[in-house]
Amino acid sequence: LVKRKEFLQARNLLETCGESLDLTGNPDFRKQGFDAELELALVLPFSGELQSFGDDIYSGAVIAAEFYRQETGGKISLEPYNTEGDPINAARIVRTLSTSTCDAVIGPLTSDEAAVASAVLACGNLPMVAPAATQAGLTLLSQTSFQLSPNIELQAVRMAEYAMMNLHADSVAIITSTLSDHLQMSRAFAKRFGELGGTIVAIEYYRPRDKDFGPYVRDIKATLLGVHPDSTYFVSDDGDTLDADVIPAYIDCIYLPGNSSQLRLLLPQIHFYNLNAAYVGSDGWGDDAVYRLGDDITRQAVFPSPFLQPATGEEYHKFAAVYDARYGKQPERLAALGYDAVRAVAQAFRQGGRTREKLTEQLRQMRRYQGAAARITFGEYRENIEMPIYRIENGAAIFIGVGQDAAETAGP
Numbered sequence: 001l002v003k004r005k006e007f008l009q010a011r012n013l014l015e016t017c018g019e020s021l022d023l024t025g026n027p028d029f030r031k032q033g034f035d036a037e038l039e040l041a042l043v044l045p046f047s048g049e050l051q052s053f054g055d056d057i058y059s060g061a062v063i064a065a066e067f068y069r070q071e072t073g074g075k076i077s078l079e080p081y082n083t084e085g086d087p088i089n090a091a092r093i094v095r096t097l098s099t100s101t102c103d104a105v106i107g108p109l110t111s112d113e114a115a116v117a118s119a120v121l122a123c124g125n126l127p128m129v130a131p132a133a134t135q136a137g138l139t140l141l142s143q144t145s146f147q148l149s150p151n152i153e154l155q156a157v158r159m160a161e162y163a164m165m166n167l168h169a170d171s172v173a174i175i176t177s178t179l180s181d182h183l184q185m186s187r188a189f190a191k192r193f194g195e196l197g198g199t200i201v202a203i204e205y206y207r208p209r210d211k212d213f214g215p216y217v218r219d220i221k222a223t224l225l226g227v228h229p230d231s232t233y234f235v236s237d238d239g240d241t242l243d244a245d246v247i248p249a250y251i252d253c254i255y256l257p258g259n260s261s262q263l264r265l266l267l268p269q270i271h272f273y274n275l276n277a278a279y280v281g282s283d284g285w286g287d288d289a290v291y292r293l294g295d296d297i298t299r300q301a302v303f304p305s306p307f308l309q310p311a312t313g314e315e316y317h318k319f320a321a322v323y324d325a326r327y328g329k330q331p332e333r334l335a336a337l338g339y340d341a342v343r344a345v346a347q348a349f350r351q352g353g354r355t356r357e358k359l360t361e362q363l364r365q366m367r368r369y370q371g372a373a374a375r376i377t378f379g380e381y382r383e384n385i386e387m388p389i390y391r392i393e394n395g396a397a398i399f400i401g402v403g404q405d406a407a408e409t410a411g412p
Contacts, residue, residue: 036075036354037076038068038074038075038076038077038345038349039077039101039102039103040077040078040104040106040342040345041079041093041097041102041105041107042058042080042081042105043083043093043097043106043108043117044057044058044080044081044082044109045083045084045109046080046084048084050085050110053132053334054082054083054109056331056334056335057107057109057131057132057334057335057338058078058080058338059331060319060331060334060337060338060372061078061341063323063326063339064319064343065078065342067322068342068346076346081093081097083108085109085110085113087113087116090107090113090114090117091120094108094121094126094128097126098121098126102126103127103345103349103356103359104126105126105128106338106345107130108130108133110133111135113133114135114145114147115135115138117145118130118139118141119141119142121142121145122141122142122143125356125357125360126144127144127345127363128144128145128146129147129363130145130146130147130148131148131334131340132148132149133149134152136151136153136154136188139382145382148341148373148374149306150306150387151383152181153184153185153188154383154385155257155282155304155387156184156188156255156257156282157192158387158389159255159280159281159282160188160193160196160255161192162302162389163253163278164197166302167278169198169252169278170198170199171200171201172193172198172201172253172254173201173220173253173254173255174190174200174203174204175203175213175216175254175266176206176255176256177205177207177208177258177262178207179208181257182258185282186255189255189257201220201223202219204217206262206266208259208262211265212269217270218245220275221247221249221273221275224251225249245273245274246274249275250277252278253279253280254270254277255281256279256280256282256301257282257284258281258282260285260286260290263287264290264293267293267298271296277299278299278300279301280301280302280303281301281303283303283306283307285305285392286390291396291397292395295392295393295394298392300391300392300393301391301392302389302392302400303390303397304387304390306387307333308390308397308399313370314370315370316336316372318372319339319372320372323335336372336373339372339373340372340374340376343371344366344369344376345359347366348362365378374386374402388401389402
C-alpha cells in the first residue's frame, strides 16, 4: 500500500507539471503488480451463417490469452461482440469501441466487414487487427488498421517476382476469369512483371460459366505462331501445312488466377492444344482436385496461398497441443489466425504499447514474427507481406518458402 501510494503521488506530481509518467518499461513497476490489463474486443460473427468461423477465431484467441497469463503473469481480457456477419453491425460496434477503454480490436471476419470498420476508425486511434480479410486496400481507410492475412494483390506481385527471378521468364501470357478478385490479381501481376522488365504477350479473359477454353488458348497460340486467330492451319518454315491446334507453341510462363473448378477444365485444355509454358497461379490452385490432375497437366505449377497452413514450426505445435487438449480436435487455420492476432497484439503491448498510439506503433514495427498460422511482417500499409508459396509435385502442394525468400532461394 505504501508503494502504491508513492506511485500515485509521483504520477500526480508529474501530471501537475504537464508531464506524463511512463513506467511501463520499468521492471520494478511490473513486479509491484501495477501492470495494466490488456483489453481486447473480439468483433466477430457469433451467430448466423458465419458463426462457425467466428467461433474458430475466438477459440484460438482464448488459447493465446491463456499463454499470455502463464508467461507474463499479466492480465488480459477478451470481450466478444457479435457482428452477425453484417458489415453495418461491425461498423456500429467498432464506432462504440473507439470511445471505450479497450486497447485493440481483433476482427472483423470478412473483407466487407473489415472495410467499413476500418473506415469508421479513420479519425480515431483504436488499433484493429483483421485476422482473415484479404481484400487489398482495407488498411488504407485508416492509420490504425492491420491485416494479418496477405492480400490478394500481394499474391500476384509475388508470382510476378517468382516468374522473373526463378523462372527467368521474359514473356508471359495471362488467362484469367472476369471475377473481380482475379481481375485485380491480373492487373497487379501485369504491373509488377512490367516493372521488372518483362513483357505481357497476351491477356485472355473468360467468363466464370465457360467450359470451353479452346478459343482463348488458340488466340494465344496464334499470337505466338504469328498466324490469324481463326486459321485452321499453320505453314512451317519448311512449307509444310500443319494443324494449328496440334503444332506446339512455347512461351516462358502463363499466369493463371482462377478457382479450382475453373482450373480443372482449363488446364487439360491448355495441354490438349499443345501450349507449353511454366505455370504460376493464385490461391485457387490450393485444392486436391487440381493436384490430382497429374504433373503432366499441372507442370509443377507454383502458387501462393495464405490459406494452406503448413502444420510445422514450434509455435504451431505448442498451440495445437493445447488447443487439442482443450477442444478435443486439431485447430483449423482460422483458429490459428485468432491465436496469432492476440499473440501479436500482446507482444506489442509488452514491448511498450501501453497506449493505443504506442500499441499501433509497436505493431507497425513487427518484422518476421513467427506465429502458428504464418509469419508476420507488417509492410508500409500495415498489411502482412509474408506470402507462403507452394509447388505442386506428385499430387500434393509442397511448401517452398515465405514471401520473397521463396522467390530468391527456391529452384525453378
